Amino acid sequence: MTPTTCGGAAAPWLRAVGGSRSGPRDGFPPAAVHRFEAVLFDRDGTLVEDVPYNADPRLVCPVPGAREALDRLRAAGLKLGVITNQSAIGRGLATAEQVEAVNRRVEELLGTFDTWQVCPHDAYDGCACRKPAPGMVLEAAAALGVATPECVVVGDIGADLAAAAAAGACGVLVPAPMTRVGEVAAAAVVAADLAGAVDWILGTDAGAGAVPGADSVPDTGAAGHAGTTLGASPGSQPAFAPGGAIPAGPAPRGRRVLAVRADSAGDVLLCGPAIRALAGRAGRVTLLCGPRGAQAAELLPGVDAMLTWAAPWTDAGAPPVDPERTAWLRSAVRERGIEEAVVFTSFHQSALPFALLLRLAGVARISAISDDWPGSLLDVRHRVPPGVPEPERALSLALAAGYPLPDGDDGRLRVTIRSRDRDRRRVVVHPGASVPARAAPADLYARIVKTLHGDGFEVTVTGGPGERDLTAQVAAAYATDLGGRTSLRELGELIAAAGAVVVGNTGPAHLAAATGTPVVSLFAPTVPFSQWGPYRVPHVRLGAAMAPCAGTRATRCPVPGHPCLAGIDEQEVLAAVRTLTGVRP
Numbered sequence: 001m002t003p004t005t006c007g008g009a010a011a012p013w014l015r016a017v018g019g020s021r022s023g024p025r026d027g028f029p030p031a032a033v034h035r036f037e038a039v040l041f042d043r044d045g046t047l048v049e050d051v052p053y054n055a056d057p058r059l060v061c062p063v064p065g066a067r068e069a070l071d072r073l074r075a076a077g078l079k080l081g082v083i084t085n086q087s088a089i090g091r092g093l094a095t096a097e098q099v100e101a102v103n104r105r106v107e108e109l110l111g112t113f114d115t116w117q118v119c120p121h122d123a124y125d126g127c128a129c130r131k132p133a134p135g136m137v138l139e140a141a142a143a144l145g146v147a148t149p150e151c152v153v154v155g156d157i158g159a160d161l162a163a164a165a166a167a168g169a170c171g172v173l174v175p176a177p178m179t180r181v182g183e184v185a186a187a188a189v190v191a192a193d194l195a196g197a198v199d200w201i202l203g204t205d206a207g208a209g210a211v212p213g214a215d216s217v218p219d220t221g222a223a224g225h226a227g228t229t230l231g232a233s234p235g236s237q238p239a240f241a242p243g244g245a246i247p248a249g250p251a252p253r254g255r256r257v258l259a260v261r262a263d264s265a266g267d268v269l270l271c272g273p274a275i276r277a278l279a280g281r282a283g284r285v286t287l288l289c290g291p292r293g294a295q296a297a298e299l300l301p302g303v304d305a306m307l308t309w310a311a312p313w314t315d316a317g318a319p320p321v322d323p324e325r326t327a328w329l330r331s332a333v334r335e336r337g338i339e340e341a342v343v344f345t346s347f348h349q350s351a352l353p354f355a356l357l358l359r360l361a362g363v364a365r366i367s368a369i370s371d372d373w374p375g376s377l378l379d380v381r382h383r384v385p386p387g388v389p390e391p392e393r394a395l396s397l398a399l400a401a402g403y404p405l406p407d408g409d410d411g412r413l414r415v416t417i418r419s420r421d422r423d424r425r426r427v428v429v430h431p432g433a434s435v436p437a438r439a440a441p442a443d444l445y446a447r448i449v450k451t452l453h454g455d456g457f458e459v460t461v462t463g464g465p466g467e468r469d470l471t472a473q474v475a476a477a478y479a480t481d482l483g484g485r486t487s488l489r490e491l492g493e494l495i496a497a498a499g500a501v502v503v504g505n506t507g508p509a510h511l512a513a514a515t516g517t518p519v520v521s522l523f524a525p526t527v528p529f530s531q532w533g534p535y536r537v538p539h540v541r542l543g544a545a546m547a548p549c550a551g552t553r554a555t556r557c558p559v560p561g562h563p564c565l566a567g568i569d570e571q572e573v574l575a576a577v578r579t580l581t582g583v584r585p
Helices: 066-075 096-110 135-144 158-167 181-186 194-202 265-270 272-279 291-297 323-335 352-360 390-400 442-454 465-475 488-496 507-515 570-581
Strands: 038-041 079-085 115-119 151-155 170-173 217-220 226-229 256-261 284-289 305-308 340-343 365-369 380-382 423-430 458-461 498-504 519-522 539-542
Touching: 038 135, 066 079, 066 096, 066 194, 079 135, 079 158, 096 115, 115 135, 135 151, 135 158, 151 158, 151 194, 158 170, 158 181, 158 539, 170 194, 256 272, 256 352, 265 272, 265 291, 265 390, 265 507, 272 284, 272 390, 284 291, 291 305, 291 488, 305 323, 323 352, 340 352, 352 365, 365 390, 380 390, 423 442, 423 507, 423 570, 442 458, 442 465, 442 498, 442 570, 458 465, 488 498, 488 507, 498 507, 498 570, 507 519, 519 570, 539 570
Parallel strands: 038 079, 038 151, 079 115, 151 170, 226 380, 256 284, 256 340, 284 305, 340 365, 365 380, 423 458, 423 498, 498 519, 519 539
Antiparallel strands: 217 226
16 A cells, blocks of 8 residues: 555655756755654554553564664654553553553564653543543653654554644554554555555655656757656656655746646645745745635735736636636736746646746746646646645645745745734634535534533634625524624634634635644545645544545535535534643533
8 A cells, every 4th residue: 555645744855955966957956854853653553563451561562564664764863752542551451560561572672762652541531641632742742852743643543643633743544453444544644564654754655745757857848948747657766755856956046936826715825835935036926816815815925926817727607718818917927027937736727728828928937737748838847646735736846846945944834924822712613615515514513613612612603705694503692703704814813813723624724724723624525635634733634534425526515415524423523622722621
């Protein structure tokens, strides 16, 4: 089973540093900066064979390849820890001393770990440390002196990955015999064994978020434009893995660059790290976006100017193709002296219509992701496998065009909203969604609001101008109703001050991630969670990952009763809010 890229932390192949290489294009070296600084392992079923309530060191048996996998991480300079539920102590089936003796035996066989975190509590104790609660992940990160987004948790069940997500760390699932099918379906990263998990962590697996088809070789298009075509052959050297070829040299500084992201507000927010990468070398960055993304564009650092234009091939409800409108766009691009363009798209969209218009506008260098043959429309043709989180997909295109993230930029989502003191008891509930299939039923949201209010949380319900009836129904007498009464910036300020946000897969979820606010994600599986889930922020995912609608990209629910979201219980949401905010009952 080939791992896929995680939505909780940046892939290690996104930033290249120093030096140069010889080859078709001099530029970035074949090395990458690894995102992760620490790896935290579950013990039983992951590092050693699962012996229920084991109190006998003689029964410790490492899983195949465990020592070799751990030694590879140690050699790479990563810190290692163990986070393990040991309810045998709380149940009286083993003493703390016996569990410690078992842990010492694990270290005798597998080498030392930099931190051990043991939860002795029973499942009914309501502690903050027992997985799926994030307590041990947070404690381990603090003990190791690293931020939780720089940690990756490796485990064999869903509770391990849920603890990682709730702490804002990444998770890798290595299934064992007891792993449930639904846990595998819900995991963003799955590896067949520990060796595969380490391959993904170190960025040495060609399928783990790396661009397939390694070496980039310049072409000459029909009009004489040098092209970089990735994806030469299956199994060849991955373009951004350590040791791989980097497809373009660093872009000259000071160019006037056009970034194109013509879609909704959430899509524009997800493109933010890539736009900051452009701004790190460009003299001026102009963002071309659609009307639905304009308010989000105003919040992005690195944007110097903005053009708004509804693309008939991208924007929902856009006007038909009109010669005068396309002529206006070409003229606007020329007037701004745009020298280079980078066209960002989602995995199901084509960049080629924009590339054609920009070429007609005289743009000399154009980069985009394109599986379709672009002829002379693109100078850098980039390809990315499915499953890569949207921010990382965009970042990889920026790097292919010669724009790495600046030093010190961690690649997370970011907006120009001032940080505010966070009130852990304040919760924002956003029931609407730009795509109807991704919205949970209104009566479920109404029950959620009533339940949160009854537990002492201060709830604010938000929505767009066309959602006032919905927000009024959901808020009822239990919450403040701000439906249709906030701009996107004002919504961001509300979210930045909240302890958590309850929302589906829609723009405010990404706005929450950009402000660092934890997200309870009521996520319809019509699109992959690994691509569209809350990016590198503490979160809890709720909803049926294996619902019949999974992977359909349906805009309206194709299954009667909306089972993927309608089955969520309001008590699940309350538990998730408590987990993320740390507010106890």
